[in-house]
Amino acid sequence: MEISLNRLPLLKLGNIKNLLVDKKTKCKLLSLGFIPETAIKPVFSNFSGNLRAYEVRKAIIALRDTDANKIRVDVSI
Amino acid sequence: MSANENSNAEKKCKKLSSQVVISIAGNPNVGKSTIFNSLTGLNQHTGNWTGKTVESFEGRYTYKNTCFKVIDLPGTYSLISDSEEEEIARDFLFFNKDTFCLVVMDATCLERNLNLALKIKEINPNILVCVNILDEAERKSIKINLNKLSELLKAPVIGTTYKNKKSIEKLKEEIYKTTILNKNEKKFSLTESIYPQVIENAISRLVPLIDKITSGKLCSRQLALSLIDLDESMIVSIKNLLGVNILENEDINQTLNDIKKNLRKSNINSSDLKDIIEKSIVKKSEKIYKSCVTLKKENYNEKDRKIDKILTSKLTGIPIMVLLLFLIFWITLIGANYPSSVLADVLFFVQDKLTLACNTLHLPPWLHGSLVLGLYRTLAWVVSVMLPPMAIFFPLFTLLEDLGYLPRVAFNLDHFLRKAGTNGKQALTMCMGFGCNACAVTGCRIINSKREKLIAILTNNFIPCNGRFPTLISIITMFFISSVPIGCTSLISTALLTVTIIFGIFMSLISSKLLSATLLKGIPTSFSLELPPYRRPQVGRLIVRSIFDRTLFVLLRAVVVAAPAGLLIWCLSNTIVGGNSLLKYSTSFLDPFAKLFGLDGIILMAFILGFPANEIVMPIVVMSYLCTGSLTELSSIQELQALLLNNGWTTTTALCTMLFSLMHFPCGTTILTIKNETKSNKWTLISFILPTVLGLICCFIVSSISKILV
Structure with missing residues (x-):
């Protein structure tokens, strides 16, 4: 099942499928490790819930929900 | 070493006839500036967060009668520049491919750091890899086989702990060996196929055309990739350096159009190209990582996560x-x-x-x-x-x-x-x-x-x-x-x-x-x-x-x-x-x-x-x-x-x-x-x-x- 990354529950593992972002943002996300077919897991969020930290390729990267909702992940793993 | 010693080094350097230029590159927050400070005695601002170094800095030191000019580059995650400081790093590495590059990696996050190391190695075979923060890796029970890593990266690798003065001396010795003693040894680029065949074919078609325009001054393989991917900032940088808009060259234009047709035939759209390029590098990084790194504890970051839960929670x-x-x-x-x-x-x-x-x-x-x-x-x-x-x-x-x-x-x-x-x-x-x-x-x-x-x-x-x-x-x-x-x-x-x-x-x-x-x-x-x-x-x-x-x-x-x-x-x-x-x-x-x-x-x-x-x-x-x-x-x-x-x-x-x-x-x-x-x-x-x-x-x-x- 494919959902947007911001909807992936905390501590649940997903698999990145697609980055539906503009070219510049895509470059940045790819360089940070948000590459299709990579495992990703949200590990904690800020108090308002609109910024979450994700574990991807053993690094922790914080992303706003406005960016995370453009990343599609598969939760079947 | 102190700033005084760096200025003494500057004076000594003026008397020596030759100088070796080394750039220090790597992901943000791996200890580049700390190593730079240890080598040169200068006092760049260091700290545990990404983005402290926003411009390049120079310093000098002498070792065994040789003058070394060290350039501390801002950290970059990739060679696709996204911000001003990443562009400084990218441009230096790309336009100074004949200088030596010390690629610093964080031992606790090697897999992600290998991406950049591989990309730099593609441009410049003259690299020395420094796996830094080994003491933290040891604390987290992460074991790294440095010899195996050197074999797979086809580059000398040295481990350092920035707290340990001896490891800095070993680093200086290794830099000296690589740049002076073994200078004439053949250096190996990672030009064996990293990317899918259709992209490798495209690169080999563009490389001789690019070499004609740039006279071999730039890394044509990396430039070919940038052209295929239409990396505008790179094309602008080349225009500024060489005074040539490479896209205006007829041969290159024609070849690029051909390449795009071939890529479409292989179901590769221009929007997918970056994904494919990055995935190829990641696959290689993963392969190298699995061969060289042993994790005794899979959840070695558990303590950090517990601290984060407290420091970032809604209540506290x-x-x-x-x-x-x-x-x-x-x-x-x-x-x-x-x-x-x-x-x-x-x-x-x-x-x-x-x-x-x-x-x-x-x-x-x-x-x-x-x-x-x-x-x-x-x-x-x-x-x-x-x-x-x-x-x-x-x-x-x-x-x-x-x-x-x-x-x-x-x-x-x-x-x-x-x-x-x-x-x-x-x-x-x-x-x-x-x-x-x-x-x-x-x-x-x-x-x-x-x-x-x-x-x-x-x-x-x-x-x-x-x-x-x-x-x-x-x-x-x-x-x-x-x-x-x-x-x-x-x-x-x-x-x-x-x-x-x-x-x-x-x-x-x-x-x-x-x-x-x-x-x-x-x-x-x-x-x-x-x-x-x-x-x-x-x-x-x-x-x-x-x-x-x-x-x-x-x-x-x-x-x-x-x-x-x-x-x-x-x-x-x-x-x-x-x-x-x-x-x-x-x-x-x-x-x-x-x-x-x-x-x-x-x-x-x-x-x-x-x-x-x-x-x-x-x-x-x-x-x-x-x-x-x-x-x-x-x-x-x-x-x-x-x-x-x-x-x-x-x-x-x-x-x-x-x-x-x-x-x-x-x-x-x-x-x-x-x-x-x-x-x-x-x-x-x-x-x-x-x-x-x-x-x-x-x-x-x-x-x-x-x-x-x-």
């Missing part, structure tokens, strides 16, 4: 932030008292002796007055009152920086920054503002969006720098805690100072919102921030180094800026024209305007004359009152309080002075830096006007309310 995240700020201020306040009084005793004792010497030598009164009562006394005031708080606050803040806490601050504050229409990374530049607003303005380069960068630059001055803390602390101590029980004075002072700083942060957010809604309207851009692993700071070394550096910095500023300001005040107060001193004329002129805002002419003049450096504002106020009054001695905070009260200060004056100290025009260095960064007179003027106007408005409100209530 922000309260812990405020508490840490409070604690740092409290230690600063308590710690500064004793050294301040000792310094004051010593320096004013010396002043008395200087006066005695002047009298004994029958020096003219104007010479004694200008040099001792003007120049020396101001210098003594800055050193005794301003230096101890600055020398204590800075190392404490640096400790938090080195721990890795600052990105968590940015994480917590992002919600408010988002509401203000700005970028979460502004929290990092705000933190830098506590040290120095000018450095923070340069630090704004980590923000990619021009609009958001400008907002961060224009509002940074609301965060009081090191130079303003002593003013705030001394005013709070004199005017706001007199009726507090003795045991609680330090706690109440600290609480008031913390509230003042939080107010400054609040005003920074308000002015950011104001700018986002008016002059700098726009849509917030994407925000991503790496939260690095927590690291144990080298407490002893950090404290000693910071105190030493900060002391030198304050002493230098005291001599260069404060002493001349004191001399100027003395001259103004002793140059009599028409029955009044020039000081009296200047302050009387400013007085009516200043009184509207709860200040007086002397305070306002002190802020104006304090333009070169914020820490001289209070000394100028004191000097001006001393020159116009009967007090000639000033060696304690109680005497200072008496001086101010005698000159009409009330609680309102104190509050308004604090508010104006928090919100007034940036200092000279910051203004110059803003001009440099924005390259615009308009924005520089706005950066001057914005905090000043808001400061005056706040002072006016407070002063008016006070007049109504009294």
Whole structure:
């Protein structure tokens, strides 16, 4: 099942499928490790819930929900 | 090694005929600047958060009669430049492919770091890989086979622990071996197929055409990839360097069109290209990582996650932030008292002796007055009152920086920054503002969006720098805690100072919102921030180094800026024209305007004359009152309080002075830096006007309310 990354529950593992972002943002996300077919897991969020930290390729990267909702992940793993 | 040793190295280098150039590259926050400092003896700002180094720095060292020029590049995640500092790194690596490159990697995060190492190796076979922070890796039971890594990367690999001097010596030896002894050994690029065959074929078609235009000066393989991917910034950089728009070449254009057709036939769209390129590099990194790294504990980051849960949680995240700020201020306040009084005793004792010497030598009164009562006394005031708080606050803040806490601050504050229409990374530049607003303005380069960068630059001055803390602390101590029980004075002072700083942060957010809604309207851009692993700071070394550096910095500023300001005040107060001193004329002129805002002419003049450096504002106020009054001695905070009260200060004056100290025009260095960064007179003027106007408005409100209530 494919959902947007911001909807992936905390501590649940997903698999990145697609980055539906503009070219510049895509470059940045790819360089940070948000590459299709990579495992990703949200590990904690800020108090308002609109910024979450994700574990991807053993690094922790914080992303706003406005960016995370453009990343599609598969939760079947 | 010290800065002196680096300048000695520079002198030695001039005598040596040749010089080897080494760049230090790697992901952000892997220890590049620390290694640079260890090699060269310079003192680049280091800390555990991404984005500290925003420009390249040079240094030199000599080893076995060879001169090495080292260039510390800003960290970059990839060679696709996304921000200004990444472009600096990318351009240097790309346009200097024949120099040696020391690629630094974090041993606790090797898999991700290998991406960049592989990309750099594609451009430049002359690399030496340094796997840094091995001690942290050991603590987390991460075992790395460096020999295997060297074999797979086809490059020498050395492990370092930045705390260990021996590992730096080993690094120097390895650099020497690679660059001098084994210079003529064949270096291997990773040109075996990394990418799918259709892309490798495309690259091999473009490479000879590119070589014809660039005469082999640039890495044609990487350039071919950039052309296939239509990397505009790279094409612009080449045009700037070679004066050639490579896309205008007919052969290249035709070949590119062919390549695009072939890629479409293989179901590869232009939007998928980057994914494919990155995936190929990642696959190779994963393969190398699995062959070289053994994890004894899969969940080695569990402790960091537990700490993050506390530091970023809804309930405890922000309260812990405020508490840490409070604690740092409290230690600063308590710690500064004793050294301040000792310094004051010593320096004013010396002043008395200087006066005695002047009298004994029958020096003219104007010479004694200008040099001792003007120049020396101001210098003594800055050193005794301003230096101890600055020398204590800075190392404490640096400790938090080195721990890795600052990105968590940015994480917590992002919600408010988002509401203000700005970028979460502004929290990092705000933190830098506590040290120095000018450095923070340069630090704004980590923000990619021009609009958001400008907002961060224009509002940074609301965060009081090191130079303003002593003013705030001394005013709070004199005017706001007199009726507090003795045991609680330090706690109440600290609480008031913390509230003042939080107010400054609040005003920074308000002015950011104001700018986002008016002059700098726009849509917030994407925000991503790496939260690095927590690291144990080298407490002893950090404290000693910071105190030493900060002391030198304050002493230098005291001599260069404060002493001349004191001399100027003395001259103004002793140059009599028409029955009044020039000081009296200047302050009387400013007085009516200043009184509207709860200040007086002397305070306002002190802020104006304090333009070169914020820490001289209070000394100028004191000097001006001393020159116009009967007090000639000033060696304690109680005497200072008496001086101010005698000159009409009330609680309102104190509050308004604090508010104006928090919100007034940036200092000279910051203004110059803003001009440099924005390259615009308009924005520089706005950066001057914005905090000043808001400061005056706040002072006016407070002063008016006070007049109504009294």
